[in-house]
Amino acid sequence: MNRPRHYACAVAIVLLAACASTPSSNREASMFSQQRATDHRDGDDLLTAGLGLAGLRAMVPPAFADSAKPTPAELRRRALWSSWRGIADLAPGGGYGDLYGSTANVPGREFSAFATLPGAHQPHRVLLQLPDAFDANKRCVVVTASSGSRGVYGAIAVAGAWGLPRGCAVVHTDKGTGSDYYDLDAGQGIAADGTVAGADAALAFKPVPASGHGVAWKHAHSQDNPEADWGRHLKQAAQFALATLNEQLPQQAPFTFDNTRIIAVGVSNAGGAVLRAAEDAEPWLDAVVAGEPNVLVEGHGTRSLLDYGTEAALLMPCALPALGIPAAPGADAKCAALAAQGVLAGADLKAQQQDALAKLSASGWTHGAMQAGSISVAFDLWRAVAVGYASAYGRYPHDAHPCGYRYSALGADLSPRAATNNERAAWWADASGIPPGAGVGIIDPQPAADLGLTGLQCLRALWMGDGEDARRVRKGAQETRAGLPRAGLPVVVIHGTDDGLVPQAFTSAPYVIMANSAGRDVRYWQVRNAQHFDAFLGFPQYGAVWLPLLPYVYEALDRVDAHLDGKGALPASAVIKTVPRAGKPLEAAHLAMPR
Incomplete structure (x- = not known):
């Protein structure tokens, strides 16, 4: 059920009111367009679109009734399936759903829009997931960004799996990346609902020039250098969340940064994004948890x-x-x-x-x-x-x-060709946001x-x-270098010592040294026998050697949340000496979670 017109007006009114009362927010005020609102109940839900753990484990993606013209609901279900499988180890014996993590059925509503930073050429997507069981007493919002260059659901296995079952609202941003590809040959891109639309429609990404051959994608070709603004993308997403909560829950309004708990969490590129958000001098964030962050600082052995x-x-x-x-x-x-x-x-x-x-x-x-x-x-x-x-x-x-x-669909001989209708229709759901993949290759x-x-x-x-x-x-x-987190802001950084894509020696370790040397209280978990890709641990040769990092992200969130409730201390920094499972089912003893 879509209610875009009423919802757009209501959010705009609430946002303008919020900006008028908060000068710093006015300077960073979001520009929202293409608002959508959808209900997700009765065989559908916020966390897995009704697939559950068994459906997420399926090796074949959810099918489209018409492969050339999938519906928005079909695209959403498939995007969630793809996003889960790109981040989490869902294989039997890997522990997900048994030892850690959740794929609970969480009914609720979603509210999405295009948001544009002042001066940006292209919008970024924002999406709020509001569970029916939202805890109005706790007033918790988890703000997150997609990992890698993934689409707007790219952090569902990180922030969604932790926040939604606990009654928190979760707001996502694709941080100016995502799977909104543009077919230059066909002159078609991706609309707000994930379907393919022509160049004259309101698209999530339309390159300049919008002519030529092959495929353009937002992270590489927006001409915005989105990574430089990842922290601002997160703040806009949080502003969107508060405006939406005010409109949807008027009896409990107002929702403001002062009276609503905002926790930022992300892994990989999103880990870097939440650390960039932590720099903001305005105290809108209550805590930050960054897993395996792609972050660049000044000195201390950092490398881009x-x-x-x-x-x-x-x-x-x-x-x-x-x-x-x-x-x-x-x-x-x-x-x-x-x-x-x-x-x-x-x-x-x-x-x-x-x-x-x-x-x-x-x-x-x-x-x-x-x-x-x-x-x-x-x-x-x-x-x-x-x-x-x-x-x-x-x-x-x-x-x-x-x-x-350049980028293009490829023929059998690897030569460039025009994309087919079926390929183009599935890009938003299937693409990881960075080719090669989903039928698009590098030329x-x-x-x-x-x-x-x-x-x-x-x-x-x-x-x-x-x-x-x-x-x-x-x-x-x-332009992507991170600064110090705001003084007094709880920050927890988690990184696998064997990370081979975002090595800690070049990223999180220099960040923690920089922050702690300046008197900031950043806690650091270094996890032995953990690397970057939990999703690959389903391969026996990888699962025998390495352990998942997600359990530590969830645990850090638990402890930060308890600390904010006054029920515990922040996690102490630690080098966590884990035990590889060597082909056996994952057990708590393998993780050696610090206590």
């Missing part, structure tokens, strides 16, 4: 994702065999080519592999991080990240990547015989070089 990602894209395939990990296809030829160019030293393959390992170790990579980094090598994630982030940092349009990359301008090395070296030069494009890209990366 584009810096260490381009380094890993070039060297890690060669280094992994020196750690006892089998070489990826084509890795040996890449080692020889890099040696011929003087990038690697060594007269034979083994010596070249050892030199690659030595270079990575010297730049701060631990063996644990490199071993887990093999996942990103296997899935070509280093290149995917580097291509997209270089475009975002440099604020390049889709037709001006400095290394010549390398170099021939296949080049092994991708020319492009990778161009990407590396955008960080290491001194040309105009390099300076432009590095400037964008510098």
Whole structure:
């Protein structure tokens, strides 16, 4: 049931009233459009769209009745299925739903909109989930952002799974990223309800120029460098939540930052986003929990994702065999080519592999991080990240990547082609927000015989070089640096010591040193035998070695919430000595949760 017109007017009135009474909020006032309101009960719900744990575990996504024209309800259900499976280990024996986490049936309503930051070219999505069992006495709102570059439901397994069963409202933002792809050939993008619409419709993302061939996507091609504003995206989402609660629960209004508990939580990119939100001097946040945060600070060994990602894209395939990990296809030829160019030293393959390992170790990579980094090598994630982030940092349009990359649907021979109706219709639900995936691939301008090395070296030069494009890209990366959290704000940071995508040595560790050195009270859980991707632990070879990080995020939220209630202390910093489960079902003893 949609009630957009009445809802839009009501939210606008409440928001204007709130801004008029709060000068600082007025400066950051949200601009909302395309408001929607939907009910989710009776075989549908907020947390799993009625799928439950069994439905989320299904290997095949929920079907569309008409694959070329799925309904908004079908798209939502499939987006939730995809978002859950991209973040959580749902495999039997992994402990989800038994030892930790929840897939409870939570009936309620959703309210969504496009929100636009002042000066931004493109909107970001905001979505409030209001459970019928909202605890009016506690007045709790969990604000979150999608992990990675995922769509607006990308944090459902993090914030939704913790907050909704407890009676908290949960408000999400895609933080200017997301799966709102635009088909340049067809001149079509994604509307507010997830369906495909033409260029004249109100779209979640319409690139400039909106012509050409292939596919454009918001994180890379908005020309906004959204990562620089992730903290502001979160605050707008929180403002949207309060305005909506005021309209929907008038007997309990007003809901303000002063009388409503606001807890921010996120993992990966969203972990960095909540730490950026923590900088705000206005005391709108009550606590922050950041899991495996992609965060850049000043000094203390910090490194930008584009810096260490381009380094890993070039060297890690060669280094992994020196750690006892089998070489990826084509890795040996890449080692020889890099040696011929003087990038690697060594007269034979083994010596070249050892030199690659030595270079990575010297730049701060631990063996644990490199071993887990093999996942990103296997899935070509280093290149995917580097291509997209270089475009975002440099604020390049889709037709001006400095290394010549672009995106398109691919034919059987990997040549670019036009996307089909069925592919386009499923993008919003299926795409992770960063190609390749969901039928969209990366087009390398170099021939296949080049092994991708020319492009990778161009990407590396955008960080290491001194040309105009390099300076432009590095400037964008510098704009994402985090500052100190507000004094007195409880902050808990959780990171796996074996994280191979966002290594703690380059991200959370420098952040905690910076914050604690300045007198901020940041608690830090370092979890042994945990890496970046809980979702991959369903693969036996990964689940035997590594443990999930989500249980620690939920536990930190429990303890922060209890502390805010006056019922416990904040969690003490700890190095958590876990026990790998070695193929056995996960038990509490494996997690070694600090008490």
